[in-house]
Amino acid sequence: MALRLRLEDVSFSYPLGGREEAPAISGVSMSIEPGDILCLAGANGSGKSTLAQVCTGLLSPASGALYYGDRRIQGRSSLLQFRRSAGLLFQNPEDQLFADTVEKDIAFGPRNHGLRGEELARRVRDAAALVGLSLDDLASRSPFSLSGGEQRRAALAGVLALEPEVLVLDEPFIGLDYEGRTGLAEALMRYHDERGASIVIVTHDLSYAWSLATRFGLISEGRLENVMTSDGMLAGDADLASLGMQLPQWGALARELMRAGIAVDDPADPRSLAGAMAKRKEAAGAGD
Amino acid sequence: MPATEITIGQYIPTPTLLHRVDPRLKFGAVVIATVFIFIYSGWPLLAFAGFLLALLAVCRLPLLRLLKALRAVWVIVFITFLLQLFLTPGEVLWHWGFLSITDTGLANGLLFSGRVVILVILLSALAMTTAPLKLADGLESMLRPLARLRVPVAHITTVLSITLMFIPGILDQSHKLVRAQMARGADLESANLWRRVKSVLPVLVPLFVKVFHDADELAVAMDARAYGGGMRRTRLYPLKIHVGEAVLTALFVAACVGILFIP
Amino acid sequence: MGAADADVTIKVQGLSYTYPGSEVPALQGVDLLLEPGKTCALLGRNGSGKSTLARCLNGLLQPGAGRVSACGLDTAEAANALDVYRRVAMVFQNPDTQIVGSTVEEEVAFGPENLGLPQAEIRARVDEALDMVGITDLASRQPLRLSQGQKQLVAIAGAVAMKPHFLVSDESTSMLDHTARLRILELFEKLRGGGMGIVHVTHFLEEATLADSVVVLERGRVAAQGTPRQTLGDPEKVRSMGLDPLAVTVVAFELEKLGHAVDGDVLTVKELLSWLYA
Numbered sequence: 158m159a160l161r162l163r164l165e166d167v168s169f170s171y172p173l174g175g176r177e178e179a180p181a182i183s184g185v186s187m188s189i190e191p192g193d194i195l196c197l198a199g200a201n202g203s204g205k206s207t208l209a210q211v212c213t214g215l216l217s218p219a220s221g222a223l224y225y226g227d228r229r230i231q232g233r234s235s236l237l238q239f240r241r242s243a244g245l246l247f248q249n250p251e252d253q254l255f256a257d258t259v260e261k262d263i264a265f266g267p268r269n270h271g272l273r274g275e276e277l278a279r280r281v282r283d284a285a286a287l288v289g290l291s292l293d294d295l296a297s298r299s300p301f302s303l304s305g306g307e308q309r310r311a312a313l314a315g316v317l318a319l320e321p322e323v324l325v326l327d328e329p330f331i332g333l334d335y336e337g338r339t340g341l342a343e344a345l346m347r348y349h350d351e352r353g354a355s356i357v358i359v360t361h362d363l364s365y366a367w368s369l370a371t372r373f374g375l376i377s378e379g380r381l382e383n384v385m386t387s388d389g390m391l392a393g394d395a396d397l398a399s400l401g402m403q404l405p406q407w408g409a410l411a412r413e414l415m416r417a418g419i420a421v422d423d424p425a426d427p428r429s430l431a432g433a434m435a436k437r438k439e440a441a442g443a444g445d
Numbered sequence: 446m447p448a449t450e451i452t453i454g455q456y457i458p459t460p461t462l463l464h465r466v467d468p469r470l471k472f473g474a475v476v477i478a479t480v481f482i483f484i485y486s487g488w489p490l491l492a493f494a495g496f497l498l499a500l501l502a503v504c505r506l507p508l509l510r511l512l513k514a515l516r517a518v519w520v521i522v523f524i525t526f527l528l529q530l531f532l533t534p535g536e537v538l539w540h541w542g543f544l545s546i547t548d549t550g551l552a553n554g555l556l557f558s559g560r561v562v563i564l565v566i567l568l569s570a571l572a573m574t575t576a577p578l579k580l581a582d583g584l585e586s587m588l589r590p591l592a593r594l595r596v597p598v599a600h601i602t603t604v605l606s607i608t609l610m611f612i613p614g615i616l617d618q619s620h621k622l623v624r625a626q627m628a629r630g631a632d633l634e635s636a637n638l639w640r641r642v643k644s645v646l647p648v649l650v651p652l653f654v655k656v657f658h659d660a661d662e663l664a665v666a667m668d669a670r671a672y673g674g675g676m677r678r679t680r681l682y683p684l685k686i687h688v689g690e691a692v693l694t695a696l697f698v699a700a701c702v703g704i705l706f707i708p
Numbered sequence: 709m710g711a712a713d714a715d716v717t718i719k720v721q722g723l724s725y726t727y728p729g730s731e732v733p734a735l736q737g738v739d740l741l742l743e744p745g746k747t748c749a750l751l752g753r754n755g756s757g758k759s760t761l762a763r764c765l766n767g768l769l770q771p772g773a774g775r776v777s778a779c780g781l782d783t784a785e786a787a788n789a790l791d792v793y794r795r796v797a798m799v800f801q802n803p804d805t806q807i808v809g810s811t812v813e814e815e816v817a818f819g820p821e822n823l824g825l826p827q828a829e830i831r832a833r834v835d836e837a838l839d840m841v842g843i844t845d846l847a848s849r850q851p852l853r854l855s856q857g858q859k860q861l862v863a864i865a866g867a868v869a870m871k872p873h874f875l876v877s878d879e880s881t882s883m884l885d886h887t888a889r890l891r892i893l894e895l896f897e898k899l900r901g902g903g904m905g906i907v908h909v910t911h912f913l914e915e916a917t918l919a920d921s922v923v924v925l926e927r928g929r930v931a932a933q934g935t936p937r938q939t940l941g942d943p944e945k946v947r948s949m950g951l952d953p954l955a956v957t958v959v960a961f962e963l964e965k966l967g968h969a970v971d972g973d974v975l976t977v978k979e980l981l982s983w984l985y986a
Binding site for chain 2 (some may be wrong): 173210214215240241243244245247252253254255256264266267269270301314319427
Binding site (some may be wrong): 456458534576577578579607610613614659662663665667668669670671672673674675676677678679680681682683 | 766783793794798808809810819826834848852867870924
């Protein structure tokens with residue numbers, strides 16, 4: 158079960174040999190409650206990848222504070238310990254595959270954490286099952302012989318095998334088609350439900366995480382502009398265009414209906430949207 | 446993620462006086478100077494080093510960048526120095542156990558490591574002031590006679606220049622991969638050297654895979670723009686040696702010779 | 709200048725292709741006609757063959773069976789390679805693995821240089837291409853230091869400098885954020901208006917709604933072909949081809965089930981709303 162992850166006024170810049178450089182993220186404060194599914198959305202270059210790495214302890218904040226549960230993460234040993242509770246799946250997960258076999262690659266993470274024998278095997282099995290990879294077929298194959306979609310799943314399994322409490326994914330949906338996206342979303346929800354993990358999806362395209370996320374954090378130029386629920390996204394005047402993003406068609410439709418005063422029970426459910434529109438159409442017809 | 450600041454072999458866009466010099470002249474000057482620094486020793490070597498730095502400063506080359514390039518190779522320089530220092534026979538100045546430092550050892554140590562340092566300065570200056578494509582053009586032009594012997598000169602030089610361009614990207618990528626594996630518990634910052642070495646393989650393999658994959662994609666993109674279509678490539682900015690720069694290069698070579706006469 | 713130049717279409721007839729070492733054909737019996745001044749969106753799930761088809765259009769891949777005739781030139785003939793690349797230009801998905809130049813100018817000049825054009829002609833083409841794409845101010849910048857969107861603009865300028873009849877975009881918007889994607893699509897529209905034929909491989913259905921025609925591939929065959937409305941209006945059909953149906957079409961489908969037929973096939977929020985308020 159995850160603990161609450163809290164950032165207080167966190168900043169980070171990449172050291173570039175003395176040159177003045179705008180910080181990658183500055184003054185970010187937010188909290189990720191246990192079991193949250195947060196979408197961190199921002200255009201390319203907005204700092205979201207940096208924030209993702211800070212949230213998993215891969216980068217240490219230059220200023221500000223990071224808290225996991227009640228403990229402040231400061232200093233090398235608490236950082237290393239926090240890293241064990243967090244997992245980060247990088248963009249292009251294919252980049253992380255290296256081992257001789259799929260099984261060994263998935264086992265890499267838990268093995269680094271000191272697991273061996275039956276426990277290690279169980280982790281690998283469970284992780285593969287979560288992402289829908291059949292170990293019977295693929296266990297002893299080279300990761301490089303897998304298809305693109307399978308490689309994605311293998312890389313995700315490699316991270317899930319660590320059983321992170323806070324799971325962060327950096328642009329996991331790019332390059333996947335509809336089936337691939339659905340499969341990944343299902344795997345994430347399974348993991349979330351089974352382990353009570355907090356999930357953070359970092360992306361520049363809101364449509365990918367629209368149906369998954371409970372909250373959305375908008376990032377622009379290193380600053381966290383706003384955190385809101387999807388209802389908030391629809392109701393609010395967040396100028397998404399200026400942040401380099403747009404609402405997915407579902408959201409755009411729901412927003413227009415809400416603005417016209419048409420009540421929609423569940424803006425994510427097509428039947429609900431259709432129902433609301435039908436009522437309006439009938440009412441308009443009756444008024445003639 | 447921002448591009449990494451690597452200081453060896455990276456072209457800098459801020460123009461120096463050397464940027465516009467024909468790459469063939471620069472390349473030739475580097476080759477000739479290299480020959481000379483292996484002939485020089487003692488004061489002439491020092492004089493040449495001073496002359497070179499002064500020349501580069503006059504040409505507005507940022508010397509700080511140059512120093513950074515040296516910092517990157519200090520290990521090689523230091524090892525060269527040590528090897529000469531301890532392994533050269535001569536009159537012993539100092540010893541401890543089986544290690545002894547001789548006078549010739551000291552002299553050679555300084556000489557050899559000094560040569561390495563000057564060589565790095567020369568090559569860095571060349572790389573910093575010559576865009577990879579220009580370098581390839583220059584090389585191709587100089588090696589063109591070999592084409593008559595069926596050597597694929599144009600292809601070789603294009604490959605070389607693109608490799609140079611790939612280097613910053615490869616370094617960026619390796620940083621990313623290090624982080625990805627660190628996220629899976631690989632201990633790449635460990636004080637334990639053995640642990641660190643074991644953790645390098647998980648980074649090297651995907652790095653190579655990606656480099657080859659990217660190179661493949663690049664090759665396809667180049668094909669789609671008619672590269673290697675049998676036509677002789679022309680240039681937006683064809684190479685032309687002007688009298689002025691030819692004269693200056695000649696003066697540079699003359700100076701190199703002149704330094705030999707310093708007692 | 710001969711009869712070959714009079715034909716400015718790309719004709720694909722019975723095209724089949726299997727990658728070496730693969731048992732399954734990537735393309736089977738594809739027939740297609742592409743015309744200049746029109747946009748064609750190419751859709752399909754991963755592995756459906758859309759990238760393969762794109763690469764057959766400019767001769768990067770030669771047909772295993774069937775024929776591709778690009779502006780009257782048979783792509784299977786090695787002698788035609790240069791002329792085909794000149795007429796059918798291509799930009800790719802990854803902005804970083806297309807760049808060879810140290811400056812934007814040199815990058816854009818790369819194609820014309822490969823064609824062996826005289827220096828004055830190269831200069832003119834580079835300036836025109838930069839102007840057309842709207843990046844003249846980036847001329848002396850280093851391409852690798854630009855944003856992903858800018859890099860793709862540079863890539864398109866490089867293609868435009870070849871003065872092609874067609875521009876094939878192999879998922880060139882996939883890795884870009886919304887603002888950058890819009891800019892690219894606007895540019896495609898501008899080029900189309902100038903007479904270029906655009907073939908845009910994408911998996912964003914919303915981009916496909918703007919095209920003149922849509923082709924959906926499935927397992928190497930053409931599963932659907934027609935106007936955006938004809939091919940994407942039915943969400944069940946779209947789903948069966950492995951694509952994510954447009955929200956508006958799903959809602960329209962539900963509305964029909966409730967007894968409210970939405971006339972025509974609506975594809976955008978605007979269209980659905982005008983039906984609502986009609």
